[in-house]
Amino acid sequence: QKEVEQDPGPLSVPEGAIVSLNCTYSNSAFQYFMWYRQYSRKGPELLMYTYSSGNKEDGRFTAQVDKSSKYISLFIRDSQPSDSATYLCAVGSMDSNYQLIWGAGTKLIIKP
Amino acid sequence: NAGVMQNPRHLVRRRGQEARLRCSPMKGHSHVYWYRQLPEEGLKFMVYLQKENIIDESGMPKERFSAEFPKEGPSILRIQQVVRGDSAAYFCASSPPGTKNIQYFGAGTRLSVL
Numbered sequence: 731q732k733e734v735e736q737d738p739g740p741l742s743v744p745e746g747a748i749v750s751l752n753c754t755y756s757n758s759a760f761q762y763f764m765w766y767r768q769y770s771r772k773g774p775e776l777l778m779y780t781y782s783s784g785n786k787e788d789g790r791f792t793a794q795v796d797k798s799s800k801y802i803s804l805f806i807r808d809s810q811p812s813d814s815a816t817y818l819c820a821v822g823s824m825d826s827n828y829q830l831i832w833g834a835g836t837k838l839i840i841k842p
Numbered sequence: 843n844a845g846v847m848q849n850p851r852h853l854v855r856r857r858g859q860e861a862r863l864r865c866s867p868m869k870g871h872s873h874v875y876w877y878r879q880l881p882e883e884g885l886k887f888m889v890y891l892q893k894e895n896i897i898d899e900s901g902m903p904k905e906r907f908s909a910e911f912p913k914e915g916p917s918i919l920r921i922q923q924v925v926r927g928d929s930a931a932y933f934c935a936s937s938p939p940g941t942k943n944i945q946y947f948g949a950g951t952r953l954s955v956l
Contacts, residue, residue, distance in 0.1 A: 736884075738882070762943040764943070764944075766947075771950075771952070772949055772950070773846075773848075773933055773947035773948050773949045773950050774885070774933070774947045775947070776944065776945070776946060776947075779943070779944055818884060818885070820885075822943045828873065828875065828890050828897075828898070828937070828943070828945075829887055829890070829898065829900075830885075830887070830943065830945065832884040832885045832886075833884055834882075834883055834884040835883075835884055
């Protein structure tokens with residue numbers, strides 16, 4: 731079993747829809763949860779960063795962490811074609827707080 | 843404040859040649875990380891460096907790969923005697939002191955080995 735599981739997609743939704751992207755992880759020691767966005771042939775861009783459980787909102791983006799079920803989510807409201815990219819989740823722990831464990835990424839396509 | 847700068851963006855090498863990839867971290871950042879990404883795959887950690895020190899190289903292949911972050915100048919990832927399997931995108935990230943989980947990435951170097 732991989733430490734972080736993420737459905738590779740592609741996930742195709744119409745413009746304006748609410749998008750839900752998810753990852754599951756296996757190690758309960760993880761306390762840091764990140765979402766990155768990566769456009770084709772570009773570097774990953776940090777979108778959201780959460781420590782421990784709970785929700786965090788930034789504009790159209792909401793990150794959610796459920797530590798009891800080891801499940802993290804990224805919601806995108808009012809999706810735009812410019813949101814089309816690969817979304818990578820990453821997790822880390824205090825014990826090794828620099829070595830992030832990465833999901834494989836979900837390719838998201840927003841259709842105009 | 844410039845972001846993480848990587849060069850070259852694209853690098854083509856023939857089998858057996860050496861590849862040198864450079865990374866300048868964001869201003870004020872003292873931690874540098876190198877990752878490798880194959881097509882349709884996630885990022886794989888290679889090495890973590892601070893100035894003049896390799897902190898963790900557990901993700902580096904034992905042979906042909908080396909990394910440095912000198913007191914002056916960029917961090918260098920060096921691949922000797924490249925093989926076709928080394929073809930990938932190599933990303934560098936940096937983080938400020940005290941927040942090693944928050945890593946900011948460069949645009950990457952795409953290495954193609956002919």
